[in-house]
Amino acid sequence: MDSNLLKVFVEVAKKKSISLAAKKLKVTQTNVSLRIKQLEKNISFELFHRVPKGVLLTKEGEKLLPLAEEIVDKVKEATSQIRNIKKQDSLIIGSTYSNTKMRLIPLLKKLNKDHCEIKLELVTNNTIALTQMLLEYKVDIAFINNEPKHENLILLKKFDNDLLFIESKKEASKKTILGHEGICAFFNASKIYYEYLGISDYEVLEMANFEVILACVELGMGSTILPKSIVQRYGYLNKVKITKVDKSIVNIPTCLVCRKNNVPKISTYLKKVSLDE
Structure with a gap:
């Protein structure tokens, strides 16, 4: 069984869409459709129900999916190991x-x-x-x-990482957490620290990068938690008020x-x- 066909099948099953799978695989929708038809021909079963919003696995498709995922993973593993079989190039x-x-x-x-x-x-x-x-x-x-x-x-x-709770020296920091993005570990650490301080009525504000965050903290727009190395790298250790965060409270x-x-x-x-x- 062609592992390339299985790779396409797995991606379509994950996305539940021919078009989204094609985008992920960086090929045309026609290419994906043809490969699915070829795989269905090879195994003599239909693998997907075509529905208005995309595709759904048939019972046969549901049975094939875990096997196909295992084969695709094994091929990736073999490719990776062969690439460096003699040396780490x-x-x-x-x-x-x-x-x-x-x-x-x-x-x-x-x-x-x-x-x-x-x-x-x-x-x-x-x-x-x-x-x-x-x-x-x-x-x-x-x-x-x-x-x-x-x-x-x-x-x-x-x-x-030595984590620091950072506030403005000049202005009383508003009850606002400044962070890089919602899933950033240091953003979430700030929320944990606010809870430790007993602050529950706060706002959050996402910003483009750490340098912008530090500049806004200095201006009094809010506070944040960042590793000491980042604060030091951008030259803000003496520009803001810092409090070392105990690892028992939050550790990253x-x-x-x-x-x-x-x-x-x-x-x-x-x-x-x-x-x-």
């Missing part, structure tokens, strides 16, 4: 936006110095997206917030992780590497 690194500012540059410098033979690729996103990319073999390693919970992911190295380590079955050849190096600039 490439490494796709995922990183959260905050860690890009804190540790990614030091890592790149060390890798270029100690393993110049490795071709590096970089991807930045949030922890949820990076976790999914690891599971789908789209990145080899990733810096995420907190230890991984998925059974197929393992921890290579953990970095502690940065964790370097990978798949259990896709451990980089240089994993020992990565476990020992120091990223202090």
Whole structure:
């Protein structure tokens, strides 16, 4: 059975739509439709019911889906392992936006110095997206917030973050939490800290990046929690009022992780590497 046809089938089943699957796979809708028809011809069963809003799996399709997902995952795993079967010639690194500012540059410098033979690729996103990319073999390693919970992911190295509650020196900070995005770990940490302070009637305001957040805190528009390294990097340690957050209240380590079955050849190096600039 052609694994490429199964890959298309799995994507259509996930999206419940030919058009959305085509967009995800970066092919035409006609291409997707033809591949589904080819797969249905090969197994002599219809896999989808066509409905006005998209497609739904038939009973046969429901039975095939878990098997198809397993085959597609095995092909991805084999491809990944064969790519580095002799040596680690490439490494796709995922990183959260905050860690890009804190540790990614030091890592790149060390890798270029100690393993110049490795071709590096970089991807930045949030922890949820990076976790999914690891599971789908789209990145080899990733810096995420907190230890991984998925059974197929393992921890290579953990970095502690000194978290600071940041307020304006000049103005009384409004009861407003300033954050990067709703799913940002530090944004959620701010909410936990507000609860610890007994503040429940607060507003939240999302902003484009950490530098903008810090500037707005200085102006008295609100408060936030960020790692000390980010506050220091942007030169705000002496511009704002800071309170160290006890780890018993909230703790967000940065964790370097990978798949259990896709451990980089240089994993020992990565476990020992120091990223202090």
